[in-house]
């Protein structure tokens with residue numbers, strides 16, 4: 015092997031000196047050259063960085079977002095309540111308009127025509143030549159963006175851009191608006207289920223990154239392509255049944271009109287066995303597709319305001335008000351509906367029985383209270399059984415029942431029913447929530463234990479016994495009453511039935527949650543049978559206006575004075591309410607209705623019995639048949655409910671008369687022909703029992719028109735007679751129990767309208783007897 019040892023430090027030769035100088039020169043030249051290049055690079059990379067970077071990315075690497083679809087919201091029958099569809103955002107890139115020397119006026123002209131955006135605005139945006147993104151129009155429907163695409167291609171405009179976006183659609187507009195909620199322009203949830211379940215509904219956007227040449231077409235044979243799949247959002251299936259929701263909203267709206275309700279209304283329908291929310295409504299509501307638009311009457315007030323700041327403030331207030339879910343966000347004093355709770359705990363503790371009697375002289379003295387507590391019936395209810403005390407909604411009897419339960423027990427039950435959570439601090443103000451899977455739930459307000467259970471001060475116990483001076487949400491009340499009627503189990507209310515993956519497979523399913531058993535099954539049965547007598551007993555029950563012929567319904571009225579107004583010395587204002595449960599022999603559905611501040615101007619006595627009960631009754635009349643419960647009429651009811659007109663055509667006049675009579679109608683014959691040639695009203699119409707139908711034998715019905723009479727204030731039977739004299743007919747929105755006491759409150763065709771003979775008008779009725787006045 016040769017020796018590879020290097021020689022060290024050879025003496026410097028002239029050649030080496032030349033090399034060193036050359037190197038030195040090269041270095042100097044190099045530095046100068048690099049300095050020039052460096053300065054150039056500095057300008058390119060630092061000063062013009064953004065411009066060139068974006069241009070390079072635009073030309074060579076295209077990244078396309080693959081938008082993840084937001085999940086659909088369904089009702090319990092898989093009807094779509096909220097869905098997303100593809101739309102486009104139109105924007106311009108002023109930097110590219112400049113770069114490719116495109117004509118801004120042509121672009122402004124074209125886009126303003128297609129999109130209806132102001133020409134000068136577009137021109138002003140295109141002058142911002144350092145910008146690569148100026149929005150012209152957002153969430154444009156596909157057919158409009160197609161026109162933009164045509165325009166862009168026609169003139170080969172690189173500065174006009176179309177990007178994919180999605181838009182939320184709500185097929186039922188205002189139905190269950192506060193529950194479903196809405197999304198903002200960025201597609202994230204802002205209220206209701208849309209925000210509470212935002213994480214479930216939102217997917218993860220995907221991306222496609224491709225290398226492209228300057229012409230913008232994909233490069234061949236490039237390995238530079240990555241695809242990141244979008245992960246679509248999950249679908250949410252609610253417990254809401256849109257049909258039940260529709261009936262609830264329809265009847266609630268009717269009552270808001272009939273009773274001129276000033277401050278909105280709400281209603282909840284709950285499956286008493288599971289705690290599932292079948293419907294939840296707040297009025298006034300809004301169209302989810304245009305959630306910022308407020309009621310036209312309110313808008314008129316806003317328009318009339320001159321000060322722009324106040325204008326904005328009024329609009330914001332109106333929007334927040336319409337978006338508010340009163341059923342869970344508002345608290346109120348439940349009033350007499352709470353007597354169901356007091357009754358349940360007293361029966362469960364065995365401190366009262368159905369054979370007990372109570373005396374009401376109109377007032378009752380309570381230890382620690384200077385003034386006696388008054389019954390709503392100032393002259394007193396006299397001696398009454400436990401059932402009658404409930405039927406009459408007697409405050410004095412219920413103070414006595416509450417005192418028998420005692421403060422400590424009452425407090426324990428109130429907590430067990432979910433009205434508050436106790437605290438280790440006896441002086442703490444107490445609060446509680448149901449924990450429903452929806453945002454915006456307010457907490458209740460309940461006395462500190464030290465105050466409520468003070469043996470010398472029984473005032474709070476006494477007033478709590480009939481539901482006053484503490485505040486709870488409507489949802490808390492219906493959840494607790496459901497426990498009273500379902501065998502004693504407090505259920506956790508819920509709104510999401512299940513969550514589905516985007517391929518339709520189940521991701522999760524909500525199982526009903528028993529929070530605790532509060533009362534025994536036996537107590538619950540007794541409570542149900544007593545609640546049925548509040549509605550079903552026509553001579554004793556304050557809730558009789560909720561009765562629906564053919565069905566077994568239980569319930570309780572409530573009339574709560576709004577304390578703030580009273581204290582302020584203004585006119586007294588009331589929240590009237592009714593809570594109904596059906597079928598009461600095997601409870602399935604509970605409905606709570608609250609009407610906030612009915613007007614005194616309608617002439618109808620402001621009370622849960624006169625206003626809340628008929629509202630719930632009409633809801634049950636719609637909902638129970640829908641749920642598959644067939645009416646079981648008593649013989650007496652069969653006489654009074656509306657009748658279906660039989661087909662009499664071709665019969666002899668004698669046969670037709672007999673058929674009409676056996677159908678619960680009367681008839682008169684026109685003409686002398688052998689057989690029936692025409693009839694009024696048409697076969698299968700529904701009209702009031704005992705209506706007189708007209709049988710034509712050879713004659714033709716008169717073509718004359720009749721002016722509709724004003725029926726309001728007439729009893730149902732009088733209205734029927736009155737209409738009959740014009741050959742016009744009525745039917746009722748609810749089965750009529752006693753046509754001589756119920757009074758028409760509104761009619762489907764206005765008085766004075768010209769109509770044909772045989773026209774049928776639907777009327778709403780109210781029972782005006784004193785009994786329903788609480």
Ligand SMILES: [Zn+2]
Nearest residue numbers: 374389395408
């Ligand atoms: Zn009384």
